[in-house]
Amino acid sequence: MSADVVPPQAPNLYDAEPIPAAAMAEIERLLATGDLFRYTAPEGAPVARLESEFAALMGVRYALAVSSCSAALFLALQALDLAPGARVLVPAFTFAAVPSAVVHAGCVPVLVEVDDSLRVDMADFAAKLEGAAAVMISHMRGHTSDMDAIMALCDARGIPVIEDAAHSLGTTWGGRKIGTIGKIGAFSFQSYKLVNAGEGGMFVTDDPELAARAVIMSGAYEYNWKKHPGLQNSYHLWQNRLPLYNMRMQNLSAAVIRPQLPLVAARVAQGRANHDQMADVLNATPHFAVPPALGPEERAPDSIQFRLVGDWSDDQARRFEAASKRRGAAAQVFGLSPDNARAFWNWKFLGDTPDLPKTRTMLMRTCDLRLPARLQSGDIAFLADALICAAEEARAAA
Numbered sequence: 070m071s072a073d074v075v076p077p078q079a080p081n082l083y084d085a086e087p088i089p090a091a092a093m094a095e096i097e098r099l100l101a102t103g104d105l106f107r108y109t110a111p112e113g114a115p116v117a118r119l120e121s122e123f124a125a126l127m128g129v130r131y132a133l134a135v136s137s138c139s140a141a142l143f144l145a146l147q148a149l150d151l152a153p154g155a156r157v158l159v160p161a162f163t164f165a166a167v168p169s170a171v172v173h174a175g176c177v178p179v180l181v182e183v184d185d186s187l188r189v190d191m192a193d194f195a196a197k198l199e200g201a202a203a204v205m206i207s208h209m210r211g212h213t214s215d216m217d218a219i220m221a222l223c224d225a226r227g228i229p230v231i232e233d234a235a236h237s238l239g240t241t242w243g244g245r246k247i248g249t250i251g252k253i254g255a256f257s258f259q260s261y262k263l264v265n266a267g268e269g270g271m272f273v274t275d276d277p278e279l280a281a282r283a284v285i286m287s288g289a290y291e292y293n294w295k296k297h298p299g300l301q302n303s304y305h306l307w308q309n310r311l312p313l314y315n316m317r318m319q320n321l322s323a324a325v326i327r328p329q330l331p332l333v334a335a336r337v338a339q340g341r342a343n344h345d346q347m348a349d350v351l352n353a354t355p356h357f358a359v360p361p362a363l364g365p366e367e368r369a370p371d372s373i374q375f376r377l378v379g380d381w382s383d384d385q386a387r388r389f390e391a392a393s394k395r396r397g398a399a400a401q402v403f404g405l406s407p408d409n410a411r412a413f414w415n416w417k418f419l420g421d422t423p424d425l426p427k428t429r430t431m432l433m434r435t436c437d438l439r440l441p442a443r444l445q446s447g448d449i450a451f452l453a454d455a456l457i458c459a460a461e462e463a464r465a466a467a
Contacts (some may be wrong), residue, residue: 079397079455080448082439083262086336091328096321105320108133108293111401115323117296120271122330129249129273131280134323135287137169138235138257138270139166140316142205145253145272146174147314148282155202160214161428162403163207163411167233168419169451180413186360187374187435189214190427198222207233208247209238209411210374210437212348212458213366216250217241224381231255238263239337248273258326261440263371266325269318277354282307288315323415336442337369343440343449344370350453351375355459357436359437371442377402377434379459386434398452400459404432411437 095115102108105115116134124132135141146157155176159168162183171178179201182193187209188287198204204223206214223230230251234240238256240247248254253276254359258269274280281303284294289441290313311438362368377386387403393400404412412432414422438452 071167073244075395075397078451079286079376080129080242080451081445082399082441084441084443085265086263086441086443088325089332095324095328095365099320099324106316108289108296108322112296115320115327116318116324119318119323119327119330121298122327124272125271126330127246127254127273129254130275130346131273131274131277133283134318135270135281135289135316136195137268137316137317138233138255138259139170140254140287140314142167142170142231143173144283144286144314144316145255145279146170146176146203147207147227147286147311148253148279149203149231150282151176151202153425156200158194158197158201158204158206158211160207160431161413161425161466162411163209163233165233165416167205168416172418176202176296178419180425180428181421182425183209183431184427185376185431185435186245186361187212187431189219191218192371193427194219196220198226198228200276201228203229203231204251205231205233206251208234208237208394209233210361211236211240211370212364212370212374213237213240213247213368215363216247217348217365220250229253235259235262236371237369241335241367243365243370244395249275252276253279256461258322261368261371261439263333264326266322269326270321281376282311286314286316289314294348302330316387319337320426339444340371340440340442341368342446343442343444344368344373346446347373347440347453348375351456352449354457355379356457356464372437372439374438375436376431377436381434383433385466388434388463389459390464391434392462393456396455396459398438398459400436400438401467402434402436404429404435 120132153175161180168178182190232251234248235257237247254272254273258266313345351357359375
């Protein structure tokens with residue numbers, strides 16, 4: 070077998086979660102009617118029903134379906150009506166779309182250190198909070214920062230918190246659902262998330278004025294806001310006073326998402342079992358360390374992150390990447406890729422990035438591996454063994 074050929078028994082880590090048959094049937098029905106736009110479809114259209122069902126699932130008052138999680142984050146900032154140039158704290162370990170949303174909203178991202186736990190460094194967070202207009206906390210790869218400490222600091226200063234929960238549908242913190250602790254939560258239905266719609270997002274809040282503003286700006290032009298329940302006085306107030314960004318979800322996406330919501334709990338349980346099985350194996354070796362969950366955190370992982378333990382050179386880490394890919398468990402070190410969108414120094418659109426030594430050190434030796442919930446115990450055992458063998462090979466070559 071060629072050195073570049075992945076073993077045939079290696080599980081496929083790239084396929085997204087399957088689409089239920091019920092979604093296929095609804096898509097056929099929608100295509101036959103042509104009712105794809107949420108505001109021209111009959112009452113009870115898929116998008117409206119999805120919003121109601123997602124709000125019930127999360128235990129929030131308002132849910133707005135939009136085109137992506139990035140759109141939800143942007144609308145969150147716009148709904149808060151922040152002044153141009155307002156400072157918004159963002160973890161330095163996140164996806165490039167998060168600081169991009171801040172830039173799109175005319176605000177300034179202030180990057181906060183993230184340590185080896187893959188969570189916000191609370192000392193740096195507290196030091197940079199003074200003068201901030203908002204906080205956009207990313208639960209990156211499903212790792213929840215200390216929400217008790219974050220909310221205490223922000224509440225004391227009247228600073229609103231937006232939760233980027235793109236990776237955290239199903240995660241809880243002290244029994245509360247992630248995405249519902251801050252003022253606004255944003256979720257993703259992109260294909261590599263727990264619920265797969267290709268693209269799509271959700272904005273959630275308990276604040277009626279923020280909900281009304283977001284609905285209008287998402288693209289509820291003229292009197293389309295009447296198709297959203299409640300808040301009629303607020304909608305009437307904001308109509309034509311806010312810009313329209315046309316970030317609506319369309320009915321086909323909602324039809325794909327709705328049958329997956331009842332599957333979330335089972336996918337969370339399987340994803341957690343997969344993650345914890347692999348974490349136990351990797352932590353038992355001298356090569357790797359998987360960051361543990363914080364005390365109040367019940368995770369819903371669809372990937373695993375682990376640190377290379379000991380004195381690894383860049384060349385050794387690259388050899389590990391290559392060997393893991395060859396063995397069918399293609400782990401990626403965040404900081405070694407010249408264009409990885411999760412490495413803050415690659416965010417050239419921000420101009421000169423600050424010196425963030427803790428985050429840089431973490432990214433240069435932290436690995437990332439997708440673990441879809443559909444994997445089984447045997448798949449996890451295969452992947453863990455492949456990673457261990459790849460590490461031994463990379464270290465021996467030195």
